[in-house]
Amino acid sequence: xxxxxxxxxxxxLLHDVARLMRTLFDRRxxxxxxxxxxxxxxxxxxxxxxxxxxxxxxxxxxxxxxLGRLLDRLEEKEWVERRADxxxxxxxxxxxxxxxxxxxxxxxxxxxxxxREAIGDMSNDERDRFVDTLIKIKSxxxxxxxxxxxxx
Numbered sequence: 001x002x003x004x005x006x007x008x009x010x011x012x013l014l015h016d017v018a019r020l021m022r023t024l025f026d027r028r029x030x031x032x033x034x035x036x037x038x039x040x041x042x043x044x045x046x047x048x049x050x051x052x053x054x055x056x057x058x059x060x061x062x063x064x065x066x067l068g069r070l071l072d073r074l075e076e077k078e079w080v081e082r083r084a085d086x087x088x089x090x091x092x093x094x095x096x097x098x099x100x101x102x103x104x105x106x107x108x109x110x111x112x113x114x115x116r117e118a119i120g121d122m123s124n125d126e127r128d129r130f131v132d133t134l135i136k137i138k139s140x141x142x143x144x145x146x147x148x149x150x151x152x
Contacts (some may be wrong), residue, residue, distance in 0.1 A: 023147055027112045032103060039107055041070050042096070045080065046104060050093050052085070079103065 006012045022036065029039045044060055045051070051059070057067045071094065074080040079100035082092035096104065119127055 013133060017118070021114055024117075025114050027113065029107070032106050032110070034103070034107070035072050041067070041074060041109075042079065042104065044099065045096050045116055046108075049095055053082070053092050053095055056094060093117060133134065 001100060025039070026036050027102065032039075034042070041056075042059065046058060048056070048059065053067060053071065053078050054064065057064045060067065062070075071080055071082070075082065077099075078097055081097050085091040085093055122130070
């Protein structure tokens with residue numbers, strides 16, 4: 001059996017690039033006083049503010065108790081608040097507070113810098129083609145998963 005060149009395997013490359021970016025961001029995120037888990041929760045809430053704790057756990061692929069503990073710590077810092085749903089008081093929706101806005105600006109700036117450094121000297125066209133390719137791959141995978149679930 002001929003060995004595959006893993007340096008050209010896009011699955012390994014995607015995983016490795018994501019790992020390297022997370023590691024770099026982690027290092028810089030520590031300067032903001034955040035753990036990886038905390039910045040990931042804050043970033044997901046930034047994108048999906050108002051979700052329920054269960055929805056956020058599903059989005060992040062975390063167990064609900066694990067996310068609950070993370071949210072407790074962020075709530076203690078007064079960065080996140082749980083608000084009762086207006087239609088169902090048993091459900092809490094999650095929101096970023098005003099206190100975390102400065103941290104979020106620094107977090108977004110750090111993320112933009114890491115992305116810019118990762119792109120390096122790629123031209124705008126190269127970057128756009130790369131992002132378009134990633135979007136296509138993501139769409140393919142989501143469609144495969146959706147088709148598998150609908151035929152089950």
